[in-house]
Amino acid sequence: MSTTTDYSARHLQVLEGLEAVRKRPGMYIGSTDSRGLMHCLWEIIDNSVDEALGGHGERIEVVLHQDGSVEVRDHARGIPVDIEPRTGLSGVEVVFTKLHAGGKFGGGSYAASGGLHGVGASVVNALSHRLDVEVDRAGKTYGMSFRRGEPGRFEDGRRAPSPDNDFSPFEKSSELAVVGKARRGVTGTRVRYWADPQVFIKTARFDYDELVARARQTAFLVPGLTMVVRDERRLPGTPGEEGPAEEVFAYSGGITEYAEYLAPDSGVTEVWRLKGSDSFTETVPVLDDRGHMVSTEVERECEVDVAVRWGTGYDTTLRSFVNIIATPKGGTHLAGFDQALLKVFRKQLELNARRLKVGNDKVDKDDITAGLTAVVTVRLAEPQFEGQTKEVLGTSAVRSIVSRVVEKELTERITSKHRGDKAQATLLLDKVVAEMKSRISARLHKETQRRKNALESSSLPAKLADCRSNDTARSELFIVEGDSALGTAKLARSSDYQALLPIRGKILNVQKASVSDMLSNAECAAIIQVVGAGSGRSFDLDMARYGKIVIMTDADVDGAHIRTLLLTLFFRYMRPLVQAGRVYAAMPPLHRIEVSAGRGRSGREYIYTYTEQEMRRTVGALQKKGRTVKQPLQRYKGLGEMDADQLAETTMDPRHRTLRRITLADAARADAVFDLLMGSQVAPRKEFIVGSANELDRERIDA
Structure with missing residues (x-):
């Protein structure tokens, strides 16, 4: 391989707009397999969920079409269709073609949202072979189509929409067309897209079970929201194999109901809800009137809502969310939750050391979380995530806020004088101490018994x-x-x-x-x-x-x-x-049947039977053949009544025994x-x- 020794500015490439997304898709969606495909879908769904979180729209529908496309419909405010002054483009085109553009950068449109980087919809558009969006606003239905991020028109005619239909990009200026009428007062957005086979690997598929689990989770986290998942693909091994399958999720109990659903065992405590909020300040760059970024100190409000429930088992089930976006790898909110748990239980065990017979042993996190089912949620404006996949929360101030709220609320529960809470707290402390002693004993067992x-x-x-x-x-x-x-x-x-x-x-x-x-x-x-x-x-x-x-x-x-x-x-x-x-x-065996030697036979024969019915059948069959069965039959009351050779032959010798x-x-x-x-x-x-x-x-x- 030959390389050149000179290296100057002409060797540098500048990727404009959505080119960067198509060149390095893993940076935005994690991977180009099924996981990345599902992440694109979450980006579109989360935009609709953010609207529902703000009180706009009570129903979101996700449809997996037979042609490989997926459609997300909501009944929220609809994407803005007017002209954005800086770009001269319609709000729809800005959202789907401009990176880092949206209504979630502190403009007051969303108090708390999951889509925070302004790249979600535009990234999905860039990685789609075709994307169609329709918006209902002000009595009209507006429509726009894109091919690999480029706006234009598909010549569908009477044919079904397809990315393979003829496409004409807009040349001079793009157009957000009015494609129909909407009933008075009806608003909403419909996004349908076909993932680009040039980007995603051939085996990438939308996972129905994962989609259903996410829809159910979202319905728990946003009480009053109805999530509908419909599969029309007729794929083998899926619920929709024989025909379209549809599941509807709607819950009014919020994370209390979610914790009960997740709990794998019977309860030691009821679901305890720990709520609170606090404010913090952070310095962030904000656009001023002239379009310049200025470092400004802003005050944020962080709402904490946690559901905890301890059960009789020792498995831990923990889910954490920021503005209903799952954070499977945790972050500062989960660190604050763990910190508070450890602090509260160590203090309570110290105060009740004599009754609980704690001794000098120290409780650790695993002892406390054994049998714990918890749902930890926080809501705040513009949280700082580590990467576009939003798996880890990085806002540092959240840790101390969550820790204070959980410590205060959990201490009140455990020290409550209410009869029900007091009984549950006693059982819980006993369980934690038992787990601690179990851990110490198990460690000693493991160390000494190898x-x-x-x-x-x-x-x-x-x-x-x-x-x-x-x-x-x-x-x-x-x-x-x-x-x-x-x-x-x-x-x-x-x-x-x-x-x-x-x-x-x-x-x-x-x-x-x-x-x-x-x-x-x-x-x-x-x-x-x-x-x-x-x-x-x-x-x-x-x-x-x-x-x-x-x-x-x-x-x-x-x-x-x-x-x-x-x-x-x-x-x-x-x-x-x-x-x-x-x-x-x-x-x-239960019985030993001794059969006398018949004509032409020498010695005696012994037959073992294992049930009363088998014994009767065997004796009957022997008598029909004219064989003499010695009475009374030997009935084994216990293993000790057997001779060693009988026990070996019937129960211990692998060549003859039967094991269940x-x-x-x-x-x-x-x-x-x-x-x-x-x-x-x-x-x-x-x-x-x-x-x-x-x-x-x-x-x-x-x-």
């Missing part, structure tokens, strides 16, 4: 009969009910790769118990210690010492209860093991079932038992 090898591990419980193999994928841990079964299982197992851990009686019901109670329970602690991967949020699946965890209990009601208690422990504190399909339930894999197809449904069967609410469980009584096979009960 396996070097089975023989060197001195920290494992003495009652564990470990295996010799270091191969995790091959090794199996059998959790055995009782010491009597342990003796038989020791003789039946293959000690090379099968480990045994006996548990005494019924372990703690962890669905109702606190984390600290679970960790102090000897049986639960032993299981977590032997598995060796920690518990809760600190659980690390890669550190699990065994490839399979097999729960081996008696085939009776007590055995089923113990198995349920163990599954509750794994589901609540070691869920990745269940999700990975590494937890199993052994299936010991515990799966987790629907986590939310499983959580609801565990809460029903093992939770602290008695009434729903009683109703379930009474309602299901008629379906019970009474012969399965060992009495």
